[in-house]
Amino acid sequence: MALNGGKTTLVQDEEKQQLLLEKHTEKHFTAGEVVRDIIIGVSDGLTVPFALAAGLSGANASSALVLTAGLAEVAAGAISMGLGGYLAAKSEADHYNRELQREQDEIDTVPDVEAAEIADILSQYGLGPEEYGPVVTSLRNNPKAWLEFMMKFELGLERPEPRRALVSAATIALSYVAGGLVPLLPYMFVPEAARAMAVSVAVTLAALLFFGFVKGRFTGDRPFFSAVQTTVVGALASAAAFAMARAVQSI
Numbered sequence: 001m002a003l004n005g006g007k008t009t010l011v012q013d014e015e016k017q018q019l020l021l022e023k024h025t026e027k028h029f030t031a032g033e034v035v036r037d038i039i040i041g042v043s044d045g046l047t048v049p050f051a052l053a054a055g056l057s058g059a060n061a062s063s064a065l066v067l068t069a070g071l072a073e074v075a076a077g078a079i080s081m082g083l084g085g086y087l088a089a090k091s092e093a094d095h096y097n098r099e100l101q102r103e104q105d106e107i108d109t110v111p112d113v114e115a116a117e118i119a120d121i122l123s124q125y126g127l128g129p130e131e132y133g134p135v136v137t138s139l140r141n142n143p144k145a146w147l148e149f150m151m152k153f154e155l156g157l158e159r160p161e162p163r164r165a166l167v168s169a170a171t172i173a174l175s176y177v178a179g180g181l182v183p184l185l186p187y188m189f190v191p192e193a194a195r196a197m198a199v200s201v202a203v204t205l206a207a208l209l210f211f212g213f214v215k216g217r218f219t220g221d222r223p224f225f226s227a228v229q230t231t232v233v234g235a236l237a238s239a240a241a242f243a244m245a246r247a248v249q250s251i
Contacts, residue, residue, distance in 0.1 A: 033164070035218050037085060037171040042211055044081060045179025047234045049073055050204045053183050054238040057197035066196070067187040074180035082173030089165035096157055103150050107143065114150065115140055121153050182207045201238070208234045 049070050056066045107114050115136050122132035139146040151157050161167070186199035208231040216226025 033161075034167070034171055037168050038175045039215055039218075040085070041078075041081060041172040041175025042179040043215075043230065044077065045074070045176040046182060046204060046208055046211065047237050048077055049180040050183035050200070050234060051237040051240070053187065053200055054197060055244065057193050057200075058243070061193060063187045063191050063193045063196045066193055067184055070180070070184040070187065074177055074184070077180065078173040078176040081176045082169040085172040086165045086169035089160070089168040093160045093165065096151075096160055099155055099157060100147070100151060103155070104147055107146060107150070111140065114146075117154060118146075118149065179207075179211075204238075205231055205235060 052073050053066050053070050056069055061069075118136045118139060119129070119132050122135060127135075139149055148159075151159070183200045183204040186196045186203060187193070190196035190199060209227045212227035212230030213223045215221070215230065216223035
Protein backbone atom coordinates (compact mmCIF):
# COMPACT_ATOMS: atom_id res chain seq x y z
CA MET A 1 0.00 0.00 0.00
CA ALA A 2 2.85 2.32 0.88
CA LEU A 3 4.46 1.46 -2.43
CA ASN A 4 1.33 2.41 -4.37
CA GLY A 5 1.08 5.61 -2.35
CA GLY A 6 4.65 6.49 -3.30
CA LYS A 7 3.94 5.89 -6.97
CA THR A 8 0.81 8.02 -6.78
CA THR A 9 2.75 10.85 -5.17
CA LEU A 10 5.43 10.60 -7.85
CA VAL A 11 2.84 10.76 -10.63
CA GLN A 12 1.20 13.74 -9.00
CA ASP A 13 4.55 15.52 -8.70
CA GLU A 14 5.27 14.90 -12.38
CA GLU A 15 1.84 16.21 -13.38
CA LYS A 16 2.37 19.29 -11.22
CA GLN A 17 5.76 19.94 -12.80
CA GLN A 18 4.27 19.55 -16.28
CA LEU A 19 1.52 22.06 -15.47
CA LEU A 20 4.10 24.53 -14.16
CA LEU A 21 6.16 24.18 -17.35
CA GLU A 22 3.10 24.69 -19.54
CA LYS A 23 2.11 27.85 -17.66
CA HIS A 24 5.61 29.33 -17.64
CA THR A 25 6.88 30.57 -20.99
CA GLU A 26 10.49 31.76 -21.07
CA LYS A 27 11.33 34.36 -23.68
CA HIS A 28 14.88 33.58 -24.69
CA PHE A 29 16.39 34.74 -27.95
CA THR A 30 17.45 31.57 -29.79
CA ALA A 31 18.60 32.87 -33.17
CA GLY A 32 22.02 33.92 -31.94
CA GLU A 33 24.01 32.41 -34.80
CA VAL A 34 21.84 34.02 -37.48
CA VAL A 35 22.04 37.39 -35.75
CA ARG A 36 25.81 37.03 -35.48
CA ASP A 37 26.03 36.37 -39.23
CA ILE A 38 23.83 39.38 -39.99
CA ILE A 39 25.98 41.58 -37.76
CA ILE A 40 29.16 40.40 -39.47
CA GLY A 41 27.74 40.92 -42.96
CA VAL A 42 26.05 44.28 -42.42
CA SER A 43 28.87 45.83 -40.38
CA ASP A 44 31.50 44.94 -42.98
CA GLY A 45 29.12 45.81 -45.81
CA LEU A 46 28.53 49.28 -44.43
CA THR A 47 32.16 49.97 -43.58
CA VAL A 48 34.29 48.59 -46.43
CA PRO A 49 32.40 50.00 -49.46
CA PHE A 50 31.93 53.24 -47.52
CA ALA A 51 35.70 53.54 -47.02
CA LEU A 52 36.34 52.60 -50.66
CA ALA A 53 33.89 55.17 -51.97
CA ALA A 54 35.36 57.85 -49.71
CA GLY A 55 38.87 57.00 -50.85
CA LEU A 56 37.99 57.15 -54.54
CA SER A 57 36.08 60.39 -53.99
CA GLY A 58 39.16 61.78 -52.29
CA ALA A 59 41.11 60.96 -55.43
CA ASN A 60 38.59 62.99 -57.47
CA ALA A 61 37.12 59.95 -59.20
CA SER A 62 33.78 60.37 -60.97
CA SER A 63 30.55 59.05 -59.49
CA ALA A 64 30.38 56.44 -62.25
CA LEU A 65 33.84 55.13 -61.38
CA VAL A 66 33.10 55.11 -57.66
CA LEU A 67 29.85 53.25 -58.29
CA THR A 68 31.48 50.69 -60.60
CA ALA A 69 34.34 50.02 -58.21
CA GLY A 70 31.98 49.94 -55.26
CA LEU A 71 29.61 47.44 -56.84
CA ALA A 72 32.55 45.24 -57.83
CA GLU A 73 33.81 45.34 -54.26
CA VAL A 74 30.36 44.51 -52.87
CA ALA A 75 30.11 41.48 -55.18
CA ALA A 76 33.61 40.27 -54.35
CA GLY A 77 33.17 40.98 -50.65
CA ALA A 78 29.85 39.14 -50.48
CA ILE A 79 31.36 36.06 -52.14
CA SER A 80 34.43 36.16 -49.92
CA MET A 81 32.50 36.74 -46.70
CA GLY A 82 29.90 34.11 -47.59
CA LEU A 83 32.61 31.56 -48.39
CA GLY A 84 34.33 32.37 -45.11
CA GLY A 85 31.08 31.84 -43.21
CA TYR A 86 30.49 28.53 -45.02
CA LEU A 87 33.97 27.21 -44.28
CA ALA A 88 33.79 28.28 -40.63
CA ALA A 89 30.43 26.56 -40.10
CA LYS A 90 31.58 23.48 -42.05
CA SER A 91 34.74 23.23 -39.94
CA GLU A 92 32.63 23.48 -36.79
CA ALA A 93 30.34 20.68 -37.99
CA ASP A 94 33.31 18.49 -38.99
CA HIS A 95 34.91 19.03 -35.59
CA TYR A 96 31.68 18.06 -33.83
CA ASN A 97 31.33 14.89 -35.89
CA ARG A 98 34.93 13.85 -35.21
CA GLU A 99 34.49 14.36 -31.47
CA LEU A 100 31.14 12.55 -31.58
CA GLN A 101 32.75 9.49 -33.15
CA ARG A 102 35.68 9.61 -30.73
CA GLU A 103 33.33 9.83 -27.74
CA GLN A 104 31.21 6.97 -29.08
CA ASP A 105 34.33 4.80 -29.43
CA GLU A 106 35.31 5.57 -25.82
CA ILE A 107 31.84 4.65 -24.57
CA ASP A 108 32.06 1.36 -26.46
CA THR A 109 35.61 0.45 -25.43
CA VAL A 110 36.01 1.94 -21.92
CA PRO A 111 32.48 2.37 -20.55
CA ASP A 112 33.61 2.30 -16.90
CA VAL A 113 36.00 5.19 -17.49
CA GLU A 114 33.26 7.19 -19.20
CA ALA A 115 30.85 6.42 -16.36
CA ALA A 116 33.46 7.69 -13.91
CA GLU A 117 33.69 10.88 -15.96
CA ILE A 118 29.90 11.35 -15.60
CA ALA A 119 30.26 11.03 -11.85
CA ASP A 120 33.13 13.52 -11.84
CA ILE A 121 31.11 16.05 -13.90
CA LEU A 122 28.07 15.78 -11.65
CA SER A 123 30.18 16.02 -8.51
CA GLN A 124 31.38 19.42 -9.73
CA TYR A 125 27.77 20.60 -9.40
CA GLY A 126 27.71 19.61 -5.72
CA LEU A 127 26.06 16.19 -6.10
CA GLY A 128 27.23 13.37 -3.84
CA PRO A 129 27.66 9.68 -4.76
CA GLU A 130 24.19 8.79 -3.46
CA GLU A 131 22.71 11.50 -5.71
CA TYR A 132 24.65 11.07 -8.94
CA GLY A 133 24.75 7.26 -8.72
CA PRO A 134 21.22 6.75 -10.11
CA VAL A 135 21.90 9.33 -12.84
CA VAL A 136 25.03 7.46 -13.94
CA THR A 137 23.09 4.19 -14.01
CA SER A 138 20.25 5.72 -16.01
CA LEU A 139 22.62 7.19 -18.59
CA ARG A 140 24.47 3.89 -18.96
CA ASN A 141 21.12 2.29 -19.76
CA ASN A 142 20.39 4.91 -22.42
CA PRO A 143 23.38 5.01 -24.83
CA LYS A 144 22.01 7.87 -26.94
CA ALA A 145 21.42 10.12 -23.93
CA TRP A 146 24.82 9.07 -22.56
CA LEU A 147 26.56 10.20 -25.72
CA GLU A 148 24.69 13.49 -25.83
CA PHE A 149 25.48 14.12 -22.16
CA MET A 150 29.21 13.59 -22.72
CA MET A 151 29.26 15.84 -25.78
CA LYS A 152 27.51 18.67 -23.98
CA PHE A 153 28.89 18.48 -20.45
CA GLU A 154 32.33 16.97 -20.96
CA LEU A 155 33.32 18.61 -24.24
CA GLY A 156 30.99 21.62 -24.19
CA LEU A 157 29.85 20.99 -27.78
CA GLU A 158 26.35 21.56 -29.13
CA ARG A 159 25.12 19.65 -32.16
CA PRO A 160 25.20 22.08 -35.13
CA GLU A 161 22.22 22.51 -37.41
CA PRO A 162 22.50 20.30 -40.52
CA ARG A 163 22.12 23.26 -42.92
CA ARG A 164 24.11 25.67 -40.78
CA ALA A 165 26.96 26.11 -43.29
CA LEU A 166 24.68 27.05 -46.20
CA VAL A 167 22.48 29.29 -44.07
CA SER A 168 25.53 31.06 -42.66
CA ALA A 169 27.02 31.64 -46.11
CA ALA A 170 23.76 33.00 -47.54
CA THR A 171 23.04 35.17 -44.49
CA ILE A 172 26.47 36.79 -44.41
CA ALA A 173 26.59 37.34 -48.18
CA LEU A 174 23.11 38.88 -48.40
CA SER A 175 23.74 41.02 -45.32
CA TYR A 176 26.98 42.27 -46.85
CA VAL A 177 25.19 43.23 -50.06
CA ALA A 178 22.43 45.00 -48.12
CA GLY A 179 24.96 46.94 -46.08
CA GLY A 180 27.25 47.64 -49.03
CA LEU A 181 24.55 49.21 -51.18
CA VAL A 182 23.78 51.90 -48.60
CA PRO A 183 26.91 54.05 -49.10
CA LEU A 184 26.77 53.52 -52.87
CA LEU A 185 23.17 54.60 -53.42
CA PRO A 186 23.95 58.36 -53.60
CA TYR A 187 26.45 57.74 -56.40
CA MET A 188 23.63 56.23 -58.47
CA PHE A 189 21.65 59.45 -58.43
CA VAL A 190 24.19 62.25 -57.91
CA PRO A 191 26.61 62.60 -60.86
CA GLU A 192 28.99 64.91 -59.01
CA ALA A 193 31.27 62.77 -56.83
CA ALA A 194 31.89 65.42 -54.16
CA ARG A 195 28.17 65.98 -53.58
CA ALA A 196 27.50 62.25 -53.78
CA MET A 197 30.14 61.64 -51.12
CA ALA A 198 28.55 64.19 -48.78
CA VAL A 199 25.17 62.48 -49.16
CA SER A 200 26.83 59.08 -48.78
CA VAL A 201 28.47 60.15 -45.53
CA ALA A 202 25.17 61.35 -44.08
CA VAL A 203 23.23 58.28 -45.20
CA THR A 204 25.86 55.82 -44.07
CA LEU A 205 26.41 57.42 -40.68
CA ALA A 206 22.65 57.33 -40.11
CA ALA A 207 22.61 53.67 -41.16
CA LEU A 208 25.55 52.90 -38.85
CA LEU A 209 23.78 54.57 -35.94
CA PHE A 210 20.57 52.63 -36.57
CA PHE A 211 22.41 49.35 -37.14
CA GLY A 212 24.54 49.83 -34.03
CA PHE A 213 21.45 50.54 -31.93
CA VAL A 214 19.63 47.44 -33.21
CA LYS A 215 22.77 45.35 -32.76
CA GLY A 216 23.01 46.48 -29.15
CA ARG A 217 19.39 45.54 -28.49
CA PHE A 218 19.86 42.02 -29.89
CA THR A 219 23.24 41.31 -28.32
CA GLY A 220 22.39 42.66 -24.89
CA ASP A 221 24.83 45.59 -25.06
CA ARG A 222 23.85 49.14 -24.25
CA PRO A 223 22.05 50.21 -27.46
CA PHE A 224 23.22 53.83 -27.46
CA PHE A 225 26.82 52.88 -26.70
CA SER A 226 26.72 50.23 -29.45
CA ALA A 227 25.29 52.80 -31.90
CA VAL A 228 28.03 55.33 -31.16
CA GLN A 229 30.77 52.71 -31.23
CA THR A 230 29.65 51.29 -34.59
CA THR A 231 29.36 54.76 -36.11
CA VAL A 232 32.79 55.87 -34.88
CA VAL A 233 34.46 52.77 -36.34
CA GLY A 234 32.82 53.32 -39.74
CA ALA A 235 33.64 57.03 -39.72
CA LEU A 236 37.29 56.41 -38.84
CA ALA A 237 37.65 53.81 -41.58
CA SER A 238 36.23 56.10 -44.25
CA ALA A 239 38.22 59.11 -42.99
CA ALA A 240 41.44 57.10 -43.13
CA ALA A 241 40.71 55.95 -46.68
CA PHE A 242 39.85 59.49 -47.77
CA ALA A 243 43.03 60.91 -46.19
CA MET A 244 45.25 58.27 -47.80
CA ALA A 245 43.73 58.91 -51.21
CA ARG A 246 44.33 62.64 -50.79
CA ALA A 247 47.91 62.02 -49.65
CA VAL A 248 48.68 59.77 -52.63
CA GLN A 249 47.13 62.24 -55.02
CA SER A 250 49.29 65.08 -53.68
CA ILE A 251 52.58 63.20 -54.21
